[in-house]
Amino acid sequence: MNKKQTAGQKAAEWIKDGMKVGLGTGSTVYYTILELGERLKNERLQIDAIPTSKETEKLAQSLGIPLTTFADVTRLDVVIDGADAVTPTYDLIKGGGGALLREKLVAKSADTFIVVVDDSKQVNDFKGLPIPIEIVPFAFQTTMQRISTFSSELALRMKKPNAVGAVNAVNEPFVTDNGNYVVDAKFAHMDSIGSPAKLHEKLKSLTGVVETGLFTGMADIVVVGCDEGAKVFRKVNADYHAEALNDF
Numbered sequence: 001m002n003k004k005q006t007a008g009q010k011a012a013e014w015i016k017d018g019m020k021v022g023l024g025t026g027s028t029v030y031y032t033i034l035e036l037g038e039r040l041k042n043e044r045l046q047i048d049a050i051p052t053s054k055e056t057e058k059l060a061q062s063l064g065i066p067l068t069t070f071a072d073v074t075r076l077d078v079v080i081d082g083a084d085a086v087t088p089t090y091d092l093i094k095g096g097g098g099a100l101l102r103e104k105l106v107a108k109s110a111d112t113f114i115v116v117v118d119d120s121k122q123v124n125d126f127k128g129l130p131i132p133i134e135i136v137p138f139a140f141q142t143t144m145q146r147i148s149t150f151s152s153e154l155a156l157r158m159k160k161p162n163a164v165g166a167v168n169a170v171n172e173p174f175v176t177d178n179g180n181y182v183v184d185a186k187f188a189h190m191d192s193i194g195s196p197a198k199l200h201e202k203l204k205s206l207t208g209v210v211e212t213g214l215f216t217g218m219a220d221i222v223v224v225g226c227d228e229g230a231k232v233f234r235k236v237n238a239d240y241h242a243e244a245l246n247d248f
């Protein structure tokens, strides 16, 4: 079993009968969703799920996972999602797959937000790492200019050469499920900005910025897949405590 699978499958144990569940996006939570599909086949488990992307929606549908929307649900019992980087204080960078806006909307509606990563995602800080920022396409050049006043490096995310619908990938911006663009921006001078939360606020205040991939103070539980198995960290008040596997 690879480390992503270890973390993803472990987190699926959290889902109980009758729960409203948010399903994240990416290659780690993929294993949570597969496991959930298996459990639905083998157990008397009734859940309703809200996907964070069209990709996850398709996967959930293919596995027969019942889907719902925010028209019918206001709170979610559990949201499980991946991350691109996790600090020792459990701040996250998300949006490597471009699903950050829906992911944040869904995670903000969660009673319990569970993050699944393999141990390669653990970092000391976000210094020099690209932060995905969703921006509106109109006048995106001016939004990028505003971001560049305090970013050390930034690039408009382009479609991957083999992406669905990419005609001339090099010249086509990647478009999110919400019809927006994504800028990946590095901030070498994080120290002078203060903290990821301050950076998020600073970016959000710029006209044209829709959302950032900085998820600070949001994770309730972090499941880390490593060689020895899945390590579980749970937030208790403001601190995170490692838990024995069978407590989970």
Ligand SMILES: O=C[C@H](O)[C@H](O)[C@H](O)COP(=O)(O)O
Residues within 6 Å of the ligand: 024, 025, 026, 027, 028, 029, 081, 082, 083, 084, 093, 094, 095, 096, 097, 098, 099, 100, 103
């Ligand atoms: O937009 C994508 C999401 O934020 C993903 O959850 C994140 O990029 C982690 O993905 P993966 O589990 O594939 O590394």
